[in-house]
Amino acid sequence: MPVSSADIRQYGLGRGTLHIDAEFPDKLLFLFRQARYKVAYGGRASGKSWSFARALLLQGISQKMRVLCTREVQKSIKDSVHKLLSDQIEMMQLGQFYRVMETEIRGTNGTEFLFSGLSSQTSESLKSFEGVDVCWCEEAQSISDRSWKILVPTIRKEDSEIWVSFNPELETDPTYQRFVVNPPGDCISVPVNYIDNPYFNAVMESERVHCQKTDSDNYPNIWEGKCRPAVEGAIYFREIQQAEKEGRICHLPHDPALKAHLVFDLGLDGIAVPIVQKGVSELRVIDYVELVGQTIADVSNELKKRRYNWGRVWLPHDGFSGDVKTGMSSAAVLKRLGWDVATRNEIVEMSVEEGIKATRLTFPRIYFDKGKTERLIECLKRYRRRISRETLTAGSPLHDEHSHAADAMRYLCLNVNNMRNELDSWIEPDYLASYTPRDSVIGI
Secondary structure, three states: OOHHHHHHHOOOOOOOOOOOOOOOOOHHHHOOOOOOEEEEEEOOOOOHHHHHHHHHHHHHHOOOOEEEEEEEOOOOOHOOHHHHHHHHHHHHOOOOOOOEEOOEEOOOOOOOEEEEEEEOOOOOOHHHHHOOOOEEEEEHHOOHHHHHHHHHHOOOOOOOEEEEOOOOOOOOOOHHHHHHHHHOOOEEEEEEEEHHOOOOOOOHHHHHHHHHHHHOOOHHHHHHHOOOOOOOOOOOOHHHEEEEHHHEOEOOOOOOOOOOEEEEEEEOEEEEEEEEEEOOOOEEEEEEEEEOOOHOOOOOOOHHHOOOEEEEOOOOOOHHEEEOOOOHHHHHHHOOOOEEEEHHOOOOOOOOHHHEEEEEEHHHHHHOOOOOHHHHHHHHOOOEEEEOOOOOEEEOOOOOOHHHHHHHHHHHHHHHHOOOOOOOOOOHHHHHHHOOOOOOOOOO
């Protein structure tokens, strides 16, 4: 319901000649309660952002405040909520109290609104904000764990507050984990969507219905504030979405009777190794190892701790090239360490794009152990393409911290028909490929 002028006067906003009527969705009235953390998350047209802006402007009238408005990346003032606050000042006719400047907003009582990005900050540079009364983190789904660890201890003034508004992206994102899955003490965390907004109008309803009809994959995130199965534009978005729907990301005990095959991606900045067992109709990714800045020998030692019924090692083509320093290939090193390495002639090679197509075709057969392959699944959810700034078109896959795991899964899917258990060498690859994952033999 709307907040009446009588409600607002409880916060000292009806004093003197200044009389303000302000409206807020019921679910967001908690913004006027005392709490260290005030969090609102959900979908489009819920009224989160303008309610946060209004509440801060009104409280900035009732008392002198220092407000920091921040987000993960702010390259210019245009990236901030400066315009949103300016618009609310005009709508509520607060121009007699607030002076809108180019990079900040000031009140006649000394209240000030400051704007800054977090990604470029350090513990030292953020010290200038130690006297902040309220820090508003907008579009907080993008705020990194590093930024939270720097920001939270910096906002330390007595009775200071951190306000957080966002539309969730992935369930594993630091913001979602910090304030929804494992909220801290003295935290009000509220889901809010368009159905909670009493000012949701016919224009917005038309947009919502259109999205529901034409973009069903993204609708739950955009309008209902539900976490995505993968980041927007992820290469394996639908594959991950389907795997979650079908319960193929689950507790997955390994079968000692089946060989555990290892598929390597060898990067200069890291080594990724999914471990897969091959059933009759399904592939079971039972474990995953990823090491950064380590040697093949280090990876080998880590793998041998698992004590699986080891099968063969499958390498990419560059695994057979000699190292510049030692002259030995990764394949040769692994053989010396006691591993059964598939030969170069046995390796299936395709272009990256053909390999992605093959992975998509294979994905319906794949089961993942939810606990042991958590990092692998996270990388698959974030594996995406480069986007041209000029044309906004998608290009080749982006090489980043998530691409090694995705590349290893591509090698796995390309070579799976050549993987054997001790008793199934008579089964032809084409016969295995003809199976569909309608009936899993996994007892879960």
